Amino acid sequence: MSAFGKSHSPQLNSHGELQHLLTIEGLPREVLTRILDTAAPFSEVAEREVKKVPLLRGKSVFNLFFENSTRTRTTFEIAAKRLSADVINLNINTSSANKGETLLDTADNLAAMHADMFVVRHASSGAPYLIARHMAATGRDHIHVVNAGDGRHAHPTQGLLDMYTIRHYKKDFTQLTVAIVGDVLHSRVARSQIHALTTLGVPEVRVIAPKTLLPTGIERLGVRVFHDMREGLRGVDVVMMLRLQNERMQGALLPSTQEYFKSYGLTPEKLALAKPDAIVMHPGPMNRGVEIDSAVADGGQAVILPQVTFGIAVRMAVMAMLAGN
Amino acid sequence: MPEAKNLPDAEVLCTALADAMRGHVDPAATVLVGIHTGGVWVAERLHAALGLKRPSGSIDVSFYRDDFNQRGLHANARTSQIPFDVEGAHIVIVDDVLYTGRTIRAAMNELFDYGRPAKIDLAVLADRGGRELPVAPSFCPHALSLPATQMLALERADDGTLAFRLVDK
Numbered sequence: 001m002s003a004f005g006k007s008h009s010p011q012l013n014s015h016g017e018l019q020h021l022l023t024i025e026g027l028p029r030e031v032l033t034r035i036l037d038t039a040a041p042f043s044e045v046a047e048r049e050v051k052k053v054p055l056l057r058g059k060s061v062f063n064l065f066f067e068n069s070t071r072t073r074t075t076f077e078i079a080a081k082r083l084s085a086d087v088i089n090l091n092i093n094t095s096s097a098n099k100g101e102t103l104l105d106t107a108d109n110l111a112a113m114h115a116d117m118f119v120v121r122h123a124s125s126g127a128p129y130l131i132a133r134h135m136a137a138t139g140r141d142h143i144h145v146v147n148a149g150d151g152r153h154a155h156p157t158q159g160l161l162d163m164y165t166i167r168h169y170k171k172d173f174t175q176l177t178v179a180i181v182g183d184v185l186h187s188r189v190a191r192s193q194i195h196a197l198t199t200l201g202v203p204e205v206r207v208i209a210p211k212t213l214l215p216t217g218i219e220r221l222g223v224r225v226f227h228d229m230r231e232g233l234r235g236v237d238v239v240m241m242l243r244l245q246n247e248r249m250q251g252a253l254l255p256s257t258q259e260y261f262k263s264y265g266l267t268p269e270k271l272a273l274a275k276p277d278a279i280v281m282h283p284g285p286m287n288r289g290v291e292i293d294s295a296v297a298d299g300g301q302a303v304i305l306p307q308v309t310f311g312i313a314v315r316m317a318v319m320a321m322l323a324g325n
Numbered sequence: 326m327p328e329a330k331n332l333p334d335a336e337v338l339c340t341a342l343a344d345a346m347r348g349h350v351d352p353a354a355t356v357l358v359g360i361h362t363g364g365v366w367v368a369e370r371l372h373a374a375l376g377l378k379r380p381s382g383s384i385d386v387s388f389y390r391d392d393f394n395q396r397g398l399h400a401n402a403r404t405s406q407i408p409f410d411v412e413g414a415h416i417v418i419v420d421d422v423l424y425t426g427r428t429i430r431a432a433m434n435e436l437f438d439y440g441r442p443a444k445i446d447l448a449v450l451a452d453r454g455g456r457e458l459p460v461a462p463s464f465c466p467h468a469l470s471l472p473a474t475q476m477l478a479l480e481r482a483d484d485g486t487l488a489f490r491l492v493d494k
Contacts, residue, residue, distance in 0.1 A: 017397070034400065041385065041404040049411075050438035053388035055398070320388075324397025 010132060013141075017325040020132045020145040021318050023154040024195040032199055035317050036164050042320070043313035045082055055320050056085035059116040063089045064106070065148070066122040071284055071308065072148050072158070076119045079315035083323075085117075107131045117144045117319065125151030125188075144322040152188050157318060158283050159192030161311040163200060165303055166238055168310065169279050173197070179206040179232055179274075180223075182242030182264060182291050185213045185253075189283045190242055191221075198222045208232035210264065212253040229264050233273045241266055241282040244291050257290045267293040271301065279303045333467045335421075335479060335487040338450040339367060341466035343374035346417070346448060349464070350375055355415045357381040357448075360432055361403055363421030363479035366487060367450055371419060382407040384418075389431035411440030417463075421479035423449040426460030451489070453477050 009026050013019040018031060045053055061080040065073050073089065080087045090110075101109075107118065120128040128147040135143045149155040163173075170176055178197055184190045184207050197205045198221070207218060208226045219225060226232030233239065244260060254260050271280065280292075280302045288294050296302060356379045359368030365383045372381050387402035418432055429447060436442060446463035453471045471477060476492040 038398065038402055041387070041402045044404045044406075045388070048438055049440055052438065054434070055388055055393055320398050324393055 010129065010136075013325060015325075018318075018321055019141070019325055020128075020147075021156050021322065022129050022132060022145065022147045024156045024159045024192045024199065025154070026195075027199065029199050029201070032160070032163065032196060035160055035314070035321065036167060038321060039160075039164055039310070039313040039317035042082075042316040043310065045316070046309070046312065052082050052084050054084045056080065056083035056116075056323055059085045059323060060114060061085045061087050061117045061119060061319070062110050062115045063087060063148075064110070064118050064120045064122075065089070065091050066103075066120075066127070067149070069121055069149070071311075072121065075308065075311045076146075076148060076157075076315055079312050080117075080119075080319060082312070083316055083320055085319070103127060103130065104134050107134060111135065111140055111143055115143055117146065117323065119146045119148050120150070121148040122150050125153035127151075144319075144325075146318060146322065149188055152186055153191065155188040155192050155283075157311070157315050158189050159196040160318070161307060161314040162189075162193055162240065162281060162283070163196045164310045164314050165281060165307050166279075168306070169303060170237055173200040173202050176202050176237045177204040177206070177235060178202055178238040178240065179208055179226075179236045180240045180242065181208040181229065181232070181266065183213045183244050184209050184218065184242065185215050186245040187242050193240060194221045194223055206232050206236065208264070210254070210260075229270055230273055233270055236274045237278055239266065239271065239274055239278055239280045241280065241286075241292050243283065243285065244287055246287075257287075261290055265289070265291055265293060266296050268295050268299070271296055271299075277301075281307055284308070332477075332489045332491065333451060333469070335450060335489050338466050339370045339487065340374070342367070342448055342450060342464055343371055345464045345466060346371065346375060349446075350377070350417065351415065352376050353378050355379070355417060356409050357417050357419050358407070358432070358436065359383050360418065360420045360428060361385040364419045366479065366481050367421055367448075368419040370487075371417075371448065380408045382409065384432050384435055386428055386431035386435060389435045391427055391431065405435065407436075407439050411436055411442055413441070413443045415444045415446075416442045417446045417448050419448045421450050422477045423447070423452045423460070423462055423465065424455050424477075426456050426458035429460045430458055450479070451477060 011020045011022050063073055077087050127150050128145050132145040147156055180190050205223045207223045208229050282304045286292055357368040359365035368381045384405045385403040387399040448464040449462050452465045452468045474494055476494055478490050478492050480488055480490055
């Protein structure tokens with residue numbers, strides 16, 4: 001028996017409630033829907049004179065970022081603060097990891113400071129899972145772990161905020177055709193998006209990428225593969241662009257970024273092949289002129305900045321649900 | 326539903342509550358805030374009966390409950406809607422049943438996150454006793470005493486009729 005006991009998923013407790021958020025894969029549709037439903041009232045909090053609710057008052061949230069991030073860390077910080085939690089940010093450059101402390105030693109030390117929640121980003125897939133399992137194995141299962149992106153594995157809150165955005169503009173998942181475009185190979189965001197879309201009942205999920213930027217066997221996740229962007233975009237309701245992850249590129253997977261833009265950059269001409277009311281999403285940060293044309297990024301169909309705003313409400317919902325379970 | 330015979334008629338109480346409030350509200354200035362879900366229904370009735378000019382608000386106190394650490398986040402939290410400036414307003418909080426007073430405390434805490442009202446009143450259809458906080462209604466047409474094992478629930482039929490029902494906890 002694992003350290004997580006008998007529960008089916010390491011993320012759910014014995015009552016089937018969310019204990020940690022590590023990945024979207026394997027979460028039931030009801031749990032995803034409940035997170036999206038819960039996020040809706042949280043989005044209203046930002047409109048108030050006092051942009052705070054007292055749910056996490058007295059709780060300590062540690063943002064443990066072993067990998068750089070501005071947007072994700074900031075939105076997690078804002079979300080936790082709007083829930084009235086105390087937020088402590090730790091970045092790898094200033095942490096003990098550089099002095100040789102192991103991941104679990106770091107977690108143990110922070111747990112000894114009475115942490116209630118860890119928000120973890122790490123370059124290695126599985127790092128947040130490792131921390132969650134360690135906490136459970138040592139009788140500290142009151143400490144919750146949120147995966148803020150681990151290696152190529154998962155970025156569940158990004159996937160959830162994308163689903164919130166799609167539902168906001170398109171209402172019904174079960175009538176949609178959605179295309180995910182770009183560097184799927186290196187993208188934890190793409191994996192989380194695919195699992196979320198298929199779980200929520202989107203009938204057609206397409207991935208559009210060159211062969212060199214697709215993991216083998218991606219079809220097994222229930223997606224249709226296109227190598228020709230024009231063909232793949234035809235008639236879609238939602239275009240989800242991915243960032244070309246220069247820093248993750250190993251070897252020469254691409255001839256050049258100009259060449260990439262020509263084939264896989266989203267231009268107004270290519271976007272015209274999608275439905276006229278199609279929305280364009282991007283998890284950020286954008287490489288203008290590499291995967292997306294400025295005319296599209298700043299155009300009327302882009303919902304890239306609303307994604308950021310919705311991300312705060314979705315992260316508030318996740319943290320509030322975890323802390324209450 | 327044999328016990329329903331002993332329960333007050335919610336429709337009669339709505340009328341009585343409106344009568345009690347008339348003369349204490351300024352139709353041009355007073356605003357109602359209904360607490361989800363029963364309080365929102367009652368606020369709709371009062372708004373019409375009193376001829377109030379300003380739109381009513383609604384509050385879901387899920388984010389302000391004092392039992393979050395024991396019970397977690399309520400499964401069906403809804404968006405609070407406050408379509409008026411709370412600062413300096415005369416607000417009447419409207420709920421169906423007054424019990425421990427904890428919901429009212431939560432609602433007042435939430436209202437103060439929107440601004441500083443000039444005055445807050447409390448209007449309820451029924452007071453069932455069992456207070457755990459020093460909260461008293463400003464307007465309440467009916468009082469009864471119920472054991473802690475029972476809950477007095479307001480229900481709305483498809484035709485909009487309001488009725489009380491006793492629920493065993």
